[in-house]
Amino acid sequence: MNSDVFTSSSLGTYQACPRRYEWAYVLGIRRIRTPDRLGIGSAYHAGIEALNLGATVDQAIAKSRNAAPNEIDAERVACMVSGWHWRWREAPAFRRVLATEKVFEFKPVKRSRWTCAGKIDVIGELPDGRVAIGEYKTASEDLSPGSDYWRRLLIDRQVSLYVLGARSLGYDVDTVVYDAARLPGLKPRLLTRREGGGNGERENMEQYAARIAESMGEKPDWYFARAEIPRLPRDIEQFRTDLVHVVKSVRASGRAGVWPRNTDACRRWGACPYFGPCADCYDVETSGIPNGYERVTDVHAELTIGETDDDDHDNSAESAE
Numbered sequence: 001m002n003s004d005v006f007t008s009s010s011l012g013t014y015q016a017c018p019r020r021y022e023w024a025y026v027l028g029i030r031r032i033r034t035p036d037r038l039g040i041g042s043a044y045h046a047g048i049e050a051l052n053l054g055a056t057v058d059q060a061i062a063k064s065r066n067a068a069p070n071e072i073d074a075e076r077v078a079c080m081v082s083g084w085h086w087r088w089r090e091a092p093a094f095r096r097v098l099a100t101e102k103v104f105e106f107k108p109v110k111r112s113r114w115t116c117a118g119k120i121d122v123i124g125e126l127p128d129g130r131v132a133i134g135e136y137k138t139a140s141e142d143l144s145p146g147s148d149y150w151r152r153l154l155i156d157r158q159v160s161l162y163v164l165g166a167r168s169l170g171y172d173v174d175t176v177v178y179d180a181a182r183l184p185g186l187k188p189r190l191l192t193r194r195e196g197g198g199n200g201e202r203e204n205m206e207q208y209a210a211r212i213a214e215s216m217g218e219k220p221d222w223y224f225a226r227a228e229i230p231r232l233p234r235d236i237e238q239f240r241t242d243l244v245h246v247v248k249s250v251r252a253s254g255r256a257g258v259w260p261r262n263t264d265a266c267r268r269w270g271a272c273p274y275f276g277p278c279a280d281c282y283d284v285e286t287s288g289i290p291n292g293y294e295r296v297t298d299v300h301a302e303l304t305i306g307e308t309d310d311d312d313h314d315n316s317a318e319s320a321e
């Protein structure tokens with residue numbers, strides 16, 4: 001395991017629960033990935049990336065559909081990609097794309113023995129000529145202007161880290177364009193008798209997709225929003241202070257071999273992926289890898305394969321629109 005590389009995800013994991021960090025980044029234990037565990041966030045990301053690389057909207061939708069975990073999510077993500085294209089085709093964020101899926105690794109502190117790494121979705125020129133990072137996210141939250149979603153980004157760790165990361169690659173960026181798409185919470189509904197139902201029949205996938213598309217057409221700003229998230233020098237300095245403190249804490253845990261549990265985080269954003277073995281006080285050293293898990297050698301696989309952190313946060317199926 002490379003314990004000297006920190007990503008926004010690994011730092012966030014430690015801050016949420018040091019024991020969870022130990023499972024994921026020290027022991028390298030991960031749940032075995034199956035198609036139904038690849039999330040809709042990754043599928044959406046695959047389609048947007050394809051569009052940025054010049055694919056047609058049909059090709060991008062096909063790519064997203066193929067990456068979707070199930071039939072219903074395939075419809076949801078197809079609507080999101082076509083909806084995103086429809087929403088922004090007359091107002092592209094960038095007049096020129098300079099780089100996509102750009103991996104960075106750099107030392108935020110001179111002479112440190114640790115580095116920070118990440119993968120930037122897009123670097124491009126804004127219509128006014130400035131160079132900016134583009135980040136594409138899925139969300140389950142309110143995206144209206146001034147909502148907490150946007151307020152939090154003003155202090156977001158990943159935004160600051162990616163600005164420094166892009167600069168380390170030689171791009172003189174000073175801002176980030178955050179492009180958020182809300183996950184449709186609609187589910188296939190029961191058909192009425194007039195529609196041919198009455199015995200538990202639900203609408204087919206075509207009808208379901210049409211209803212999502214209609215909802216997107218009625219309230220595009222509810223589903224798709226974009227904002228510039230600036231980073232001032234004082235923001236970057238505050239980020240560095242936070243970063244150094246968290247990394248020191250991680251390294252102190254490693255030296256002591258103590259990874260405290262934060263049981264407040266066990267059920268936050270859905271169940272922790274280690275809840276079963278952790279609650280059973282499972283010992284990997286004496287009992288081996290728990291069932292349903294595997295040991296990975298690359299704990300930062302998101303830097304090399306097309307996945308996003310959004311997949312951890314799709315709670316929209318439970319939320320009503």
Ligand code: SF4
Nearest residue numbers: 017020261266272278
């Ligand atoms: S189950 Fe709870 S205490 Fe254990 S690793 Fe997960 S969040 Fe931490």
